[in-house]
Amino acid sequence: MASSPLSAGNSMSIMTADWRDFVALTKPRVMTLVVFTGLCGLLAAPGHVHPVLAFTAILCIALGAGAAAALNQWYEADIDAKMKRTANRPLPGGRMDRQTALHFGVGLSFFSVLLMGMATNWLAAAVLAVSILFYVFIYTIWLKPRTAQNIVIGGAAGAFPPVIGWAAVTGDISALPVALFMLIFFWTPPHFWALALFVKIDYAAAGIPMLPVVAGEVATRRQIWFYTAIMAVAAMAPVLLNLTGPIYGTVALLATALFAFFAFQVFRRRESDPASMGPEKRLFKYSILYLFLLFGAVVVDRWLMA
Incomplete structure (x- = not known):
């Protein structure tokens, strides 16, 4: 019996996945609004931050959002395969295995949080970490498959970026x-x-x-x-x-x-x-x-x- 796309071996996924699949894991269209609200929080904050550090802070917000999206797709690969609008994502499409997506998401999460802490301050890094963990564990794993109110509580995950941007400049909330x-x-x-x-x-x-x-x-x-x-x-x-x-x-x-x-x-x-x-x-x-x-x-x- 032929194996399903989600159970294909690592060697096959490494041969077929390319950079576009890793970009797709980060849900770049969704990330646009996340980055914009984070940028607005940063620009509206009182005080001044060096342009390079400001860019780094926004990059970290983008990477953190991308990491959460990748982990979401890792966890929901079987669900995505059943939905028409998500069936061609890298995992259900058979171009990448779940372990690769997991490693990518976890690695990107740690990198974005550590870089944010070193480039700006650890409060901004902590809020970024909370936003990633909230999206993955509270929304994706706990709420989404269990309650019709999933998006009400889970919506907090997408509300953190302006707080992160503000904290990156001011060090407070x-x-x-x-x-x-x-x-x-x-x-x-x-x-x-x-x-x-x-x-x-x-x-x-x-x-x-x-x-x-x-x-x-x-x-x-x-x-x-x-x-x-x-x-x-x-x-x-x-x-x-x-x-x-x-x-x-x-x-x-x-x-x-x-x-x-x-x-x-x-x-x-x-x-x-x-x-x-x-x-x-x-x-x-x-x-x-x-x-x-x-x-x-x-x-x-x-x-x-x-």
Whole structure:
């Protein structure tokens, strides 16, 4: 009997895997937003850091995010093989074995944390380590396969980058990075559940208890609307607490109003046809732009206030 792609030997994976597969393990598209929010946290922080050290800090955030993504794919290789949108990743595609992915992820994790500590400070390194461990152990291994609320708690993993960027400059954590953390934390459920609505067949096939699979579309749409309301409060918190100025306040108000409009369109729908998921896809795509807009506004505002 022929062996499956996931059980193929190391020698085969070494011969077939190339640099593009290692890059794919780091989920570079997802990493873009992680790096940007980390960079904004660094640029918004008071004080000065040498450009080389600043670059190193952002590189460490990127490497840490890539390491967590690689470990996620190592652990979920069998699950990825059952889902259409992930079946061609390096492991389920048979181009790399799980041991190689594990070694790559662990090595990248240690390197990113140690480099961050030596280049900036050990608080930033510690928060980076916590973010990697949280994503791998709390979200990937514990929450994701067990509860439909996985993305609510697990969303904290993606909220750490602005805190790391800020700590790399200041060596401490103050109110603004915490507010930015909370913004990403409450942004994650409506962002991710919008995606889950139009790929729920994949999650069902893989046995992952995402909210649309276990609670249905109506409940998911209701939760998207509920968390959008909480996210709106978190989005306005920096200006209400006088942590940012009118530029951020204006951008946050307008961008959040548009987010709420798209979320309401998703909320009021009851269709379940995957071919008619326009509002869900629109909310998902806009939610990414939304975070870019708000974090960019934070940096501009902080620079003008300085």
